[in-house]
Amino acid sequence: MSDIDEKDIHSFVDAVSVYFRQITGEKAEIRSAYLVEGGVAATTFDLTGYISFSGSFSGRVYFSAPRGMVRHLLLMMKEFNHAEEQLLDAVGEVANTIAGNARKHFGSDMEISVPVTVATSDGWLDTVVSPRSYVIMIKWKQYKASVVVDIQHA
Amino acid sequence: MKLLIVDDSTIIRSRIARTLSHPKLAFIQVVGMAQNGVEAISLFAQHMPELVTMDITMPKMDGVACTEKLIQIKPDCNILVISALSDKATALKTLKKGARGFLYKPFSDEVLVAAFLELVSS
Structure with missing residues (x-):
């Protein structure tokens, strides 16, 4: 079981809401x-960005989204270069923003890393996250994405 | 006025640069873009800009250390920190190092324009 509680998870939900709004x-x-336990999978999409935590917490938070959604987000930012590296930069920046905003709840002793980005295939998240991870499913327009919170007290 | 943009995200760097097409910001000219603190110091020394936007979480040298270095080089430089780290302690830490403003990510274009105008008017 995770040693983080509902309020902790809610800080990530809030950060996701604020980002899209x-x-x-x-x-x-x-x-x-x-x-994620008892065989329940974490849904992986085309591109994933993640942030690692250190200090008072350890673990990672992942943002995984389909390319179509990321392109659409870039258009909303008036960014018309949709090369693969731009799409990866975008998922990294979303992960960074969600983690950075959530840190307000956890305190500044929780250190966050620079983003790491990966082009991911089906099931990738299940190979890297622990069974104590929480999955937050997001729907924006016709797209689905996931935020996976895999953190524990250090 | 000369502006140096410092952020490890290409998208954020180009978004900030694009915002400068706003008519009220026509007096600002981008002289360089850096993706980490080390690059920022080099470009800063080369151009000596009056304005800097500074990310915090970056590889090689973070924005807090970089802010301190830039202020040592040019104490009257106006540094606007733009970061996803939305806790008060982080904002205070950069303000103590000499930053003049703090803007939280995610931000809208309107908020960024207002932040620039406030920075230069102060």
């Missing part, structure tokens, strides 16, 4: 937040 002017639907 601020960047797109629209609300993202947070569809569910569930614990």
Whole structure:
């Protein structure tokens, strides 16, 4: 079981909501937040950005999204270069923003890394996250994405 | 006025640069873009800009250390920190190092324009 609680998870949900509202002017639907255990999978999409935590917490937070959604987000930012490296930069920046905003709840003793980005295939998240991870499913327009919170007290 | 943009994200760097096409910011000219603190110091010494936007979490040298170095070089430089680290302690730390303003990510274009105008008017 995770040693983080509902309020901790909610700080990430809030950060996701704020991100979409601020960047797109629209609300993202947070569809569910569930614990990865008992064979429940964490959904992986085309591109994933993640931030590692150190200090008072350890672990990672992942943002995984399909290319179509990332291109659409870039358009909302008036960014018309949609090369693969731009798309990866975008998922890294989303992960960074979500982690940075959530740190307000955890305190500045929680250090966050620079983003790491990966072009991911189906099931990748399940190979890297622990069974105590929480998955937050997001729906924005016709797209689905996931935020996986895999952190524990150090 | 000359502006140096410091952020490890290409998208954020180009977004900040694009915002400068706003008519109220026509007096600002981008003289360089750096993706980490080390690059920023080199470009800063080369151009001596009056304005800098500074990310915090970056590879090689973070924005807090970089802010301190830039202020040592040019104490009257106006540094606007733009970061996702939205806790008060981080903002205070950069302000103590000499930054003049702090803007939280994610931000809208309107908020960024207002932040630039406030920075230069102060």
